[in-house]
Amino acid sequence: MVHQLLTYALKKAKKLPLRKDTKYILFSDLHKGDNSYADDFAHNMRIYKEALHHYYKNDFTYIELGDGLELWENRKIKPIIKAHQVIFDLLKDFHEQNRLYLLYGNHDMIMMYPFMVKKFLGTVFTDLKYYESILLQAENPNHNLLLVHGHQADYMNYLFWWFHRFLVRYVWKPLQLIGINDPTSPAKNYKGLIKVEKRMKKWILKNDNQSVIFGHTHRPRFPKAIDIPMFNTGSCVHPDSIIGIEIENMQISLIKWEDDVNTQKTIKVVLEGPINLEGYW
Numbered sequence: 473m474v475h476q477l478l479t480y481a482l483k484k485a486k487k488l489p490l491r492k493d494t495k496y497i498l499f500s501d502l503h504k505g506d507n508s509y510a511d512d513f514a515h516n517m518r519i520y521k522e523a524l525h526h527y528y529k530n531d532f533t534y535i536e537l538g539d540g541l542e543l544w545e546n547r548k549i550k551p552i553i554k555a556h557q558v559i560f561d562l563l564k565d566f567h568e569q570n571r572l573y574l575l576y577g578n579h580d581m582i583m584m585y586p587f588m589v590k591k592f593l594g595t596v597f598t599d600l601k602y603y604e605s606i607l608l609q610a611e612n613p614n615h616n617l618l619l620v621h622g623h624q625a626d627y628m629n630y631l632f633w634w635f636h637r638f639l640v641r642y643v644w645k646p647l648q649l650i651g652i653n654d655p656t657s658p659a660k661n662y663k664g665l666i667k668v669e670k671r672m673k674k675w676i677l678k679n680d681n682q683s684v685i686f687g688h689t690h691r692p693r694f695p696k697a698i699d700i701p702m703f704n705t706g707s708c709v710h711p712d713s714i715i716g717i718e719i720e721n722m723q724i725s726l727i728k729w730e731d732d733v734n735t736q737k738t739i740k741v742v743l744e745g746p747i748n749l750e751g752y753w
C-alpha cells in the first residue's frame with residue numbers, strides 16, 4: 473500500500489526546476505490554528521514571520537510540505553486567517569510572484585479538492601493550487617528530489633484521515649487541555665514515527681535510491697551522502713524554534729530559526745550542511 477501511494481505521488485508530482493540559480497526554502501507542519509490553547513504554532517509565529525521576510529527579500533521560492541493548516545482541530549478557516557493575518561499577507565506576496573507552492577498533508581487533506589481551496593482561501597489568494605507532491609528536477613532527469621508530506625508512508629493516516637480527524641476533534645483536542653497527547657499521531661508517538669521512516673527508507677531502496685524530502689513526523693533528518701537519501705524538514709511547532717531545509721546553489725542544508733539568548737534577535741542557525749546535492753546521486 474505504502475509503495476503504491478508513494479509511487480503514485482512520484483508519478484503525478486508537479487515538476488519544478490533545480491539549477492544553480494534556483495533557491496528553495498522548505499517548511500512543513502505549521503499546524504496553523506486559531507491562536508487558542510490548542511494552536512501549537514502561535515508561539516512561533518513571530519520567528520516564522522522573520523524567517524519568511526528573509527526568504528522573500530532573498531528571492532527564495534517557498535514550498536510547504538503539508539499540514540500548513542490545522543483543519544482537524546478547527547472546522548472554520550476564518551479564525552485561522554484572522555489569527556495569522558500577517559503570515560497570510562506574506563505568503564500572498566510570494567504567490568503573486570509565482571514563488572509559492574503548497575502541498576497538502578493529512579491535517580489539511582481536504583485541500584486536495586480545488587473547490588475547498590477556493591472556499592477556504594479564495595479571499596486571500598487568487599488561483600491558488602495545492603499539490604500532493606513536487607519533483608525538483610535537475611538537468612539530468614535522474615537527478616531529482618521528491619517532496620511529499622509523508623503520510624503516504626503512514627497509510628492509515630492517508631486513507632482514513634477523516635476518522636483520525638474525528639478523533640482529534642472530539643476526543644484528543646479536549647484531552648490536550650489536561651495534558652494527554654494524541655497517541656495515533658506519529659509526531660507525538662515514537663513507535664509510529666520509526667515505522668513511517670522505515671517504510672519510507674524501504675520505498676527509497678526499491679526505487680533506485682530516489683531522494684525524498686518529507687515532513688509529517690516532525691523529526692528533522694539529514695542523511696550523509698553515503699546514507700539512504702531520506703530528508704525530513706522537521707516542523708514549525710518545535711518548542712522555541714522552527715526548522716526547515718534550504719536548497720540553494722545545488723546545495724542542501726538543514727536550518728533552524730530561533731531567538732538568540734543574548735541579543736534577543738531572531739537568527740538563523742545552520743544545523744547540517746550545506747552539502748552538494750550531487751553527492752547523493
Ligand SMILES: [Mn+2]
Nearest residue numbers: 539577578688
Ligand atoms: Mn501530518
